[in-house]
Amino acid sequence: DKKFTMGVSIPAADHGWTAGVVYHAQRVAKLLMAEHPGLNVIVKTSPDASSQANALEDLTTQGMNALVILPSNPDPLVNAIKQVKSKNIFVTLVDRAPSNNDDSVRDLYVAGNNPALGEVAGNYIKEKTPNAQVVVIRGLPIPIDQQRQDGFDKAIAGSGVKVLEKQFGNWNRDDAFKVMQDYLTKYPKIDVVWCQDDDMAVGVLQAIEQAKRTDIQYVIAGAGSKDMVKKVMDGDKLIPVDVLYPPAMVGTAMELTAAALYDQVPVRGTYIMDATLITKDNAKDFYFPDSPF
């Protein structure tokens, strides 16, 4: 077996979804190393773009042959990734695409579909509740958030769905709780909440419960955390569906990269995963009770 080193650079586990990414990266790293005795997989987490650029330098120092990177913030990392690629290292980019996402930046692109995450949610609302008044809680002001929002806006464009307001909840339950409380105070009638992320949904649900409001028909979150998937599985009225945005995609990317190293199959191009709508029927396929997320 040939000796290879695969570097995996992912964001630090700073909220539920990224924690899932870390979990799956480590899970797959073990699997791959068991499968290929010559393969060394180094997983590194970084809290922000700048330190992720540092991590790339460090991984290069350690002589990696392939890089799997899920950038915390893609555009600021383009130069650093190009730097890696210029050393003839196989680069797999996961999830977050920079504005120019071509093969000058990476060899392989594996992604969940951010615009689709918004689009699926938007379409669901449009179909289920065509004249709904919706409040939106966004994540942090970074590009993936913008892509999701754009997808959502595209989906509901021209329909009767009306967005009352958008605010940032910072992918944080406490902030989402506050924002939701104030929405509830401000708007006497809200039909649907789109909060983009399962972590924030926790806060949203508590705020609704506390206000004892019955006008809210349902909340759509996203990602597919075990708690929310469980709710969908159990038929929770407020959480009828969840939009999948699987943190496991990093594992897929690592497997594909290993394949590129060992099997010499030409693995190149773009793999986009669906933003599947999790419903009561398919929920059990997406339920991982052992994952931290």
Added chain:
Amino acid sequence: MTAAAVETRDGPVMQVEGLSKSFGPVEVLRNIGLSFHAGKVHAIIGENGAGKSTLMKILAGHLAPTKGTIRIDGEPVTFTGPVDAEARGIVLVHQEILLAPDLTVAQNLFLGRELSKGLVVDDRAMNERAEKAVRDLGAEIDPRVVVGRLSIAQRQLVQIARALLVPHRVAIFDEPTASLTPIETEALLKVIDDIRNSGIAVLYISHRLPEVKAIADTVSVLRDGNLVATHPAADLQPVDMARLMVGRDVSKLYPDRHAAAAREAALEVEDFSVPGYASNASFRLGKGEILGFAGLVGAGRTELLEGVVGLRAAHGTVKLAGKPVHFADVHDSMKAGIVYLSEDRKGKGLLLQQDLRVNLTLASLGRFMRGLVIDRKRERAALDEAIGEFDIRAGRREMLAGQLSGGNQQKLLLAKMMMLEPEIVVIDEPTRGIDIGTKEQIYKFIAALAEAGKSVIVISSEMPELIGICDRVVVMRAGRIVGEVAGERMTENEIVVLATGATSEEAALVAELP
């Protein structure tokens, strides 16, 4: 107020034997042996930097001696700290003010020994007792006022009251009267007399030798860390004390001055007010003249002059050599040739954490520039020169200003401001805490300034000093200029009448004080 039970024994209450103290390689006390007796006032005198405060700090447990023994009632003791010494009945009133500025007077008096009712501190009782303790010292200070708002003199009184509040057998006063005016001094001396009569051993440090003569039973003299003499006070006159301290005759404290004829005005101040402190003040300072400012504590002298030099918000007319000027800040007045030396040399005069060189040149760095760079060589040369000229006793050049003795700090401050080569010098309390030898030097220096055509304003609470060196004295009371004395009328009696607004008979009593 002196609650300690007094045991009457024949032997001394406290003794030191073979006591030495070194800071690093510098020995500041050498082989001191002294004994202090109950019911006696023992004065310690000596030049600035002689080691008086250091000795007192050792006696009160603030510093540990390098060598030697301290005995209480004949038993050798080692203090673990000031609190330990206090528990054994030794209290010290520090030369510098040690009070928490954010706490009230009463809270400071009882700090670390609060009265309480159950869990709760008993503020009412503390306020009452504090008020009484302060009143016993002849002052009237609201115990609920935050100490940060008091004048230095008031803080000094609070500090004395604080020390006397605990039961004690030995009370040490390190220059308690340095920032007090005659009225408070009188009250304090009475208090000390009472303490003595109740059988307490009192140690007393002062540079005001008549005061020492009046109150002390025994006088010990320190010179350069050595004990040079101990005599009954009755055997010594102030002149003798001065000679012992300085090691030479100090016959004439004040320099000769010849009253000059009408001078052209260097500084004219008209209808000048510093809101909250002084109002409608007008005075005139002639070229080559020394003008005194007298008044009681809180009369607003400091604030008026701080206003004139641009350190405080103020309004009114200021004319320099006849031309109206406006000082937005003190930098402006410095450029115009006026400097002000603060009475608060630790808080406003010197950077205690920096070395002597940095302090000396701070106000006049412009003179030490070589292009963009400060010329440290010239700075060092200036320091050497200043140390010589002002006779600053510094163990070594790299010392921090905070390590100088109080008097030497004053000389350093004087040197610092003179680096600006000013035309007009305002000195606030120039000799507060200064030994008699140095005083003589400072007076000579002030006189020489005037002789050289510079003009000097001296703010002082020591009337003999004002009378001794000034051409005229302006008297302030409660923020207003109430009069001016010169020539024949320049007597303590006259000044006290103006400063207090009292009748001349009352004033005569005060003026007779040491």
Added chain:
Amino acid sequence: MTDLAAGAGKKAQRSWKDMDLRAVAPFVALVLLLVLGAFSSPNFLSVDNLLNVLTRSAFIAIIAVGATFVISAGGLDLSVGSMVAFVASLMIMFMNSGVISSLPLMLIAAMALAILIGAACGLANGLITTVGRIEPFIATLGTMGIFRGLTTWLSQGGAITLRSSDLQNLYHPAYFGAVLGVPVPIIVIVATAALGAFVLYRTRYGRHVIAVGSNEDVARYSGIPVNRVRTWTYIIQGLCVAVAVLLYVPRLGSTSATTGTLWELQAITAVVVGGTALRGGVGRIWGTICGAFILEIVGNIMLLSSFVSEYLIGAIQGAIIIIAMLVQRFLMRRN
């Protein structure tokens, strides 16, 4: 002599008046803000909204009471936010462990544990700054990293969620309940502040806290055990954090590695907006509470009104803090 006495009397009066002004300034700011809120949105002055806002300011307000102690004594604690996450994580993990089968007993034990851990974290901060003699800013920046890191490790980066729904239901009223119409968190705020004010203003310890913050040397010469007093302020801070956690856990029933991020800055801001000086020597517990309310209300007004782009909210909040401080300075200078 009479002259002197008269002067002293006048001075005392003057100082009382401006003491008042200074202490009153945050309350004036609060009232101004309430008026602004009333104009900006019709919903603002509704009882429900005001109760909501006060209730959710509980965490910051309670933590800030502890911060008032630390700051009055001349210290600083940047670790409180991550301490919240750490204590809450351990508390939930303990409840999930199920070592005690009786639910009420379990709850009580968990609460006691939280208090203990809070105090221990505070003690650690206190010892590092006093015995280790490291500047509080740096020492607590270090422990901030440590607490946050440990929390991330405990939660494996994810969330730690209270599993037993029975326990959750039992605990639920601790945040969502009300006594005589007043939500429990508001009662806890008032109780904590009252206790804090009592300790700071009426007890000997409180006096010593101020003395240490005002001038450490003086305190030492007065026989005050400076290090012990300082260390206790950090322990009090830890206890306040624990109390905040006791309210936090029933609210969402879960914590994550991001719980409490930046709460330290909010708590310090509340303390300073409330009139306590960062240099120490002054402590205003009720001002602090008022400061915490102000911070929360600013956010609330911004959400309720639709004046500003969601992108600009951070900028406006920053600007309002500065303006609030300027108003305070202005009020103080007017004496």
Added chain:
Amino acid sequence: MTDLAAGAGKKAQRSWKDMDLRAVAPFVALVLLLVLGAFSSPNFLSVDNLLNVLTRSAFIAIIAVGATFVISAGGLDLSVGSMVAFVASLMIMFMNSGVISSLPLMLIAAMALAILIGAACGLANGLITTVGRIEPFIATLGTMGIFRGLTTWLSQGGAITLRSSDLQNLYHPAYFGAVLGVPVPIIVIVATAALGAFVLYRTRYGRHVIAVGSNEDVARYSGIPVNRVRTWTYIIQGLCVAVAVLLYVPRLGSTSATTGTLWELQAITAVVVGGTALRGGVGRIWGTICGAFILEIVGNIMLLSSFVSEYLIGAIQGAIIIIAMLVQRFLMRRN
């Protein structure tokens, strides 16, 4: 007197020794860390790795030089991290605007603009703290919110990316280039620090900074324009931020609302680890640089070695900061 003089000689020596010890402490810590690094990973001591680490410490190191000025003068600036984001965003937007067609000219104009904006931001901080008399902690917390908010608004929540790849190529060497084998950022660090040290130690202004930080009243009574000196420290801080931005933009070619988060804390930590006291009156530029290296090396060692779970990295970093400070205290106490 002769006795005194003799003593003086000896004492002077001693004092130089302990001055040295204090100033040397951070360098000792750095060396210890290098040894630790060498043991923990074979790659650590490679020239490439060390150059990498030094190079990327440039941002914090340069910003921390400014912070040394601010802190020596008794101030504090929490806004630097968000100031980086703000200045970088404006700089990139200007370059994207294409108002100047000649690329080199455009680049020079953009760099000049960044410097100007940095200085202006610093000026704002300075005026708010000095003229507005608001505690620096709170004032700069406010402007931190403002800069961060404005950046979010400018970027409309997304990223701002340098569009012209020609411009990017032209600018690229400013971060990635090297002169005689030494990467440009390292040269910039040394140049900034040397300039900073010159200003702080050799010029009149530097002396004034230290005086203001030691005792404001004394400085004022000595005719030093305290507010002006303080304000200028903030302007210097702004200029240092701008210089860091000049290196940051070619490195990543893009910014977002999260650029520079928590850099302020890192910069302050570097300053303090380097031996400057937060209370003001002391400034150690080279110590600061050393502190910035230490911070970066800690992270690097942790990444290269695989000792610790990545969840614990934050905790270990916190612990190392505390240990570094304890080592310093220990060295200082030994004199």
